[in-house]
Amino acid sequence: MNTIDKIQKNLANFSKSERKVAEVILAEPQIAIQSSIATLAKMADVSEPTVNRFCRRLDTKGFPDFKLHLAQSLANGTPYVSRHVESSDSPESYTSKIFESSMAALDSAKQSIDAQVVNRAVDLLTQGKQIYFFGLGASSAVAHDAQNKFFRFNVPVMCFDDALMMRMSCINASEGTVVVLISHTGRTKTLVEVAKLARENHAHVIAITSKDSPLAREASVALTMDVPEDTDLYMPMASRLAQMVAIDVLATGFTLRRGIRFRDNLKRVKEALRESRFEKNSSL
Amino acid sequence: MNTIDKIQKNLANFSKSERKVAEVILAEPQIAIQSSIATLAKMADVSEPTVNRFCRRLDTKGFPDFKLHLAQSLANGTPYVSRHVESSDSPESYTSKIFESSMAALDSAKQSIDAQVVNRAVDLLTQGKQIYFFGLGASSAVAHDAQNKFFRFNVPVMCFDDALMMRMSCINASEGTVVVLISHTGRTKTLVEVAKLARENHAHVIAITSKDSPLAREASVALTMDVPEDTDLYMPMASRLAQMVAIDVLATGFTLRRGIRFRDNLKRVKEALRESRFEKNSSL
């Protein structure tokens, strides 16, 4: 856990003098890591051992070790930050911002995804005789992508971005059917109804959505991720990216589970694509 | 500049003993930051002052200061590294790896994208009377996504993932037409031919692809990105993610260029979506 956050969180638990130390550090962490224990003690108006005790309280070996942790947390705190695009931004500027925000979003998704849930979703997928991917609006592209990906595994897979087709597929569903529903908010009425319908017909339902949403509650397995909301008008919809990566994760789990024979299959697909391409060294 | 990179880059300039130090640090930086100068000297089989001199050569005040820099660079130097999935990986493990590889790919794309080219692409898009997004295979999902995004701007936009439809659109193209072709390799024969056809019919062609590809050469504006190749079977196709973010960048540039009136339009679209959703506080 990030050291700065840790200090902030424990502020209440510290003693009076320790809090003085904490405040000095929080106010100017960059100065703090460059100071000796004596300097810092003077700044906080406490004795040197107090500073030392403060460090140990934060599970470090001592002052130098604490400085190391602090330094890391200063650097590590915000590798990629989500920054809003301003109307005055130059192309360089908004390009960077959007890439960085996207990476920040993926990082946040990574932090919040539950590998155990991934595992259960993979369980269902490998056992499925028929896989459907459903997504509406922005998530429909993700569903298409998923279809493309799983199609290479030589699995009966389809995707729909049409509510009627979704319902029809669900009505014909059976126990071997796995339905993957993709929705960032998890509040799209149509999709929630489809989830219900699918379960009524004994299909397994995997939801790729956000935590505590109606859709998550309706699913057999809810693969949830926290992705910063797109409050800003200019902001890209980072959720699609996270969803796509989640699909990649499921696909990978799927391949791993299926073992070697399926990997050969993948190779064949890749090779089949080759002849539709210009060679790397071709003149054109 | 990142300390680890700095060491690596200066390896040649170091003296024999200093290089020993450098190698020990590069081999196990995590150990290095936890060691004292004496320990590190012993590990590198050199004397303590040599280590100290090594530190100063890298523009630090001394050993402790160097450790701080190193710690920071460990934290933010290579935040996300692309690592291959092993068949023995646990769900936790492959989930992390895939997210991290995706982020690393986006980072690499970010480094290599040319903002000036982005700007020219935005020029073309804003002037276009009709925008087409074309993508085949894995890129077709990206094209769909782009359509969805630009549709919100109330611009005549269409996407196709069918070669025949692409050709038909190109034949009817005129000067006001902007064709955006999406292909990671830029070697798909069909797409390159479509690019040619589009230009013959005076359409503007934007390619989102990789550098020095046939498709890049055929386009009016080639928005190229370096994305690590998917050599590994298990690896996700990171290129799609980069392409999507590139679309986000173009969309953002588009909105910024169009100014305030168009932003109002965006708001209206967002609001229109609202009523198809369950409220956040709804009971279900």
Place this chain on the structure above:
DNA sequence: CTGCCGATGTAATTTAACTACATTTAAATG
């Protein structure tokens, strides 16, 4: 072969960090 310069090591010095103990402060109980 010899003298010089850069590179490296040794030993001494300085500085920083830590420990043990003393003192203060605050809290609780009779």
Place this chain on the structure above:
DNA sequence: CATTTAAATGTAGTTAAATTACATCGGCAG
């Protein structure tokens, strides 16, 4: 309200780490 006790803080001494100054080694030019 006084007294006891424990927790918190500070002081001084100790230890360990880092740095400096100086000595020595080794390679290269003259």
